[in-house]
Amino acid sequence: MADLDIDFYESEDPIWNPALLAIPMPGIRKMVNLASTMNDVIHLSIGQPDLPAPTHVVEATVDALRAGQTGYTMDAGLPELLEELAAYYGNRYQRSLLPENILVTTGATEAIYLALTSTSAPGREFIVPDPCFMLYAPLIRMNGGSVKSIPTRAEFNHQLDPQEVIDAMDQNTCAVVLNSPSNPTGTVYPRETIEAIVEEAAYRGIYVISDEVYDHLIYDDKTYPSVLSCCSDLDHVMVISSFSKTFSMAGMRVGWLIASQGAIKKLRRYHMFTTTVANTPCQWAGVAALKGERTFVDGMLEEYTRRRNRLVELVDQTPYLSGYKPDGAFYMFPALPEGINGNNVALRLLKETGVCTISGQTFGDSCGSALRISYSTSIDRIEAAFERIIPWMAKQDFA
Ligand SMILES: Cc1ncc(COP(=O)(O)O)c(C=O)c1O
Numbered sequence: 001m002a003d004l005d006i007d008f009y010e011s012e013d014p015i016w017n018p019a020l021l022a023i024p025m026p027g028i029r030k031m032v033n034l035a036s037t038m039n040d041v042i043h044l045s046i047g048q049p050d051l052p053a054p055t056h057v058v059e060a061t062v063d064a065l066r067a068g069q070t071g072y073t074m075d076a077g078l079p080e081l082l083e084e085l086a087a088y089y090g091n092r093y094q095r096s097l098l099p100e101n102i103l104v105t106t107g108a109t110e111a112i113y114l115a116l117t118s119t120s121a122p123g124r125e126f127i128v129p130d131p132c133f134m135l136y137a138p139l140i141r142m143n144g145g146s147v148k149s150i151p152t153r154a155e156f157n158h159q160l161d162p163q164e165v166i167d168a169m170d171q172n173t174c175a176v177v178l179n180s181p182s183n184p185t186g187t188v189y190p191r192e193t194i195e196a197i198v199e200e201a202a203y204r205g206i207y208v209i210s211d212e213v214y215d216h217l218i219y220d221d222k223t224y225p226s227v228l229s230c231c232s233d234l235d236h237v238m239v240i241s242s243f244s245k246t247f248s249m250a251g252m253r254v255g256w257l258i259a260s261q262g263a264i265k266k267l268r269r270y271h272m273f274t275t276t277v278a279n280t281p282c283q284w285a286g287v288a289a290l291k292g293e294r295t296f297v298d299g300m301l302e303e304y305t306r307r308r309n310r311l312v313e314l315v316d317q318t319p320y321l322s323g324y325k326p327d328g329a330f331y332m333f334p335a336l337p338e339g340i341n342g343n344n345v346a347l348r349l350l351k352e353t354g355v356c357t358i359s360g361q362t363f364g365d366s367c368g369s370a371l372r373i374s375y376s377t378s379i380d381r382i383e384a385a386f387e388r389i390i391p392w393m394a395k396q397d398f399a
Helices: 018-022 027-035 055-066 079-093 107-117 136-142 162-168 191-204 261-272 280-291 295-316 342-353 379-394
Strands: 102-105 125-130 146-151 173-179 207-211 237-242 255-258 371-374
Touching: 018 136, 027 342, 055 280, 079 102, 079 255, 079 280, 102 107, 102 261, 107 136, 107 207, 107 237, 107 255, 107 261, 125 136, 136 146, 146 162, 162 191, 173 191, 191 207, 295 379, 342 371, 342 379
Parallel strands: 125 146, 125 173, 173 207, 207 237
Antiparallel strands: 102 255, 237 255
């Protein structure tokens, strides 16, 4: 109960739709708000890249504004961006896509919102890995659908067992939600996992909704098995991504959804009734990002790989934390000993050492004994954080 946001949940005002009760108090906000009242905090809580956006992207935004690109675009998105995205995905995954397969949205967040709320309804079930990005379950539940969680574990690098997902499918299953690389675990599902799930889902008429916002943050030169490269057609998939993580453009709010032309037609109308269109100058910035050099992404990958490797070593040296080597994104989700309350640990760590992590519980019901650590901060800061965490953990009695 101590975690509840009383103002939000216990309002006497009957105006509010009871569906809002499905929205949890975001664990991230709570920690970051508390941290903002403290001095000398080291954040391992950040969910966005810490590098500045590439100069040519910023310049394209300013150029678009100066050129008077301040009106609405077409509802599906800026035609130039749709063309660029179709060409870019076509090249990357050797599959032909038309601009009509794409809808440009206000960040991946709007695409997730459209995908989940246009399919969720009472009696429909969604299979979702646990832990997962915290938006999915509330959006499903707000619209009457239910969530069937598939727990994953640090000792198996938070990999998903495809057979477990397939066994969870039944006549009520509406969709499987995937997020690879995952926030909060950094896990990348191998091609066999994606193929097995996508194939069985298509056979049964179940959708796969795939959140691929970290699709460029893949380490060790591995190729990325996107759902788009594992499906024979687009009839039962919705693939979501954005510029937020790949080009450090989170605040510019441009994302997209890729699906069959029929699905895009439906979602396009819904999109007009939600946000109308995405930000126009930033869609031009997206065109520049896709057309530009890959040096920005390569540099970012190099930097995050160094940080990831250092974090793996540091977690290894930390009493009571069981880590693993994440293959993507910029998160690790180490386990605490079973039964140890991650909320308390994250809160005490912040109050007693000034290091801000996020409790595992924020990302799923099976994750009470875990922490999310983000390495979207410099190696120096990561090392400074562990100079505080390691001695603090050594003093605990979590056995
Ligand atoms: C897995 C995942 N999906 C979607 C988003 C939101 O992305 P966007 O900024 O494009 O809305 C985030 C942001 O943290 C995320 O981690």
